[in-house]
Amino acid sequence: xxxxxxxxxxxxxxxxxxxxxxxxxxxxxxxxxxxxxxxxxxxxxxxxxxxxxxxxxxxxxxxxxxxxxxxxxxxxxxxxxxxxxxxxxxxxxxxxxxxxxxxxxxxxxxxxxxxxxxxxxxxxxxxxxxxxxxxxxxxxxxxxxxxxxxxxxxxxxxxxxxxxxxxxxxxxxxxxxxxxxxxxxxxxxxxxxxxxxxxxxxxxxxxxxxxxxxxxxxxxxxxxxxxxxxxx
Numbered sequence: 351x352x353x354x355x356x357x358x359x360x361x362x363x364x365x366x367x368x369x370x371x372x373x374x375x376x377x378x379x380x381x382x383x384x385x386x387x388x389x390x391x392x393x394x395x396x397x398x399x400x401x402x403x404x405x406x407x408x409x410x411x412x413x414x415x416x417x418x419x420x421x422x423x424x425x426x427x428x429x430x431x432x433x434x435x436x437x438x439x440x441x442x443x444x445x446x447x448x449x450x451x452x453x454x455x456x457x458x459x460x461x462x463x464x465x466x467x468x469x470x471x472x473x474x475x476x477x478x479x480x481x482x483x484x485x486x487x488x489x490x491x492x493x494x495x496x497x498x499x500x501x502x503x504x505x506x507x508x509x510x511x512x513x514x515x516x517x518x519x520x521x522x523x524x525x526x527x528x529x530x531x532x533x534x535x536x537x538x539x540x541x542x543x544x545x546x547x548x549x550x551x552x553x554x555x556x557x558x559x560x561x562x563x564x565x566x567x568x569x570x571x572x573x574x575x576x577x578x579x580x581x582x
Contacts, residue, residue, distance in 0.1 A: 360540040361477050367533055368470040374526035375463035377519045382456045385448060447515040455505035459527055462502045466495040466534065473541070489541050496534040503531040 469491035476488035506524045509516070516524075 357477060357480055360473075360537060363533065363537050363540065364470055364473050364477060367530060367537055368467060370526055370530055370533070371463045371466040371470070374523055374530065375460065375467070377523045377526070378456055378459045378463060381448075381452075381517075381520050381523060382460060385452060385456060447517045447520060449509060449512045449514040449516075451505055451509040451512055452516075452520070455502060455509050456523070458498060458502035458505055459523055462495065462499040462527065462530075465491075465498050466530065469495040473537075476541070485541065489538070492534070492538050492541060496531075496538050499527065499531050499534050502527045 469488075472491045473488045476484040506527050510524065
């Protein structure tokens, strides 16, 4: 009997998860690069700003204070909002953002994407062979990938709960990780559906694979079939 029910569903889901893992890896790598650069550049910016402020005399400080007051009144009373005020004083919101959970989230997100993509290559070999012996490698790899994705999902929820400004690329990584947590779980269940019924795919142990007829003993490669009741 052709076991094609689970195979026809698992194959397109495998390709979809591989594509989402690849896109999420690209965004997560960009965010990690900005996060590392931001951590190293902020102390230099603060130090240079303090040096610049210390070099101003009293008259320059007064002019700067008046300019900031007029800029804030123009923005808030004119209805332009906080972003226009920050633009007038030459302060731009970062394109990345983040909070205290961002570093942990990006670490597990990149790890989940890399392991998930590798598991899809193993899963592709299993979908092509669709045998019980290929299920072991594909099932274990996909289960590990889902576990790491679930950890990244937890940090994504914590990052959203903490709040604060987050750039659209960081929010895209959060969205992909949340979606992949459920689609990867569905993929794992489809791979192991053969354990419940042979209509959905192979199981981990087929009764007619590598077992001597009527003896229940495994057959070694190149060996003869053992006869029931025969003395070894």
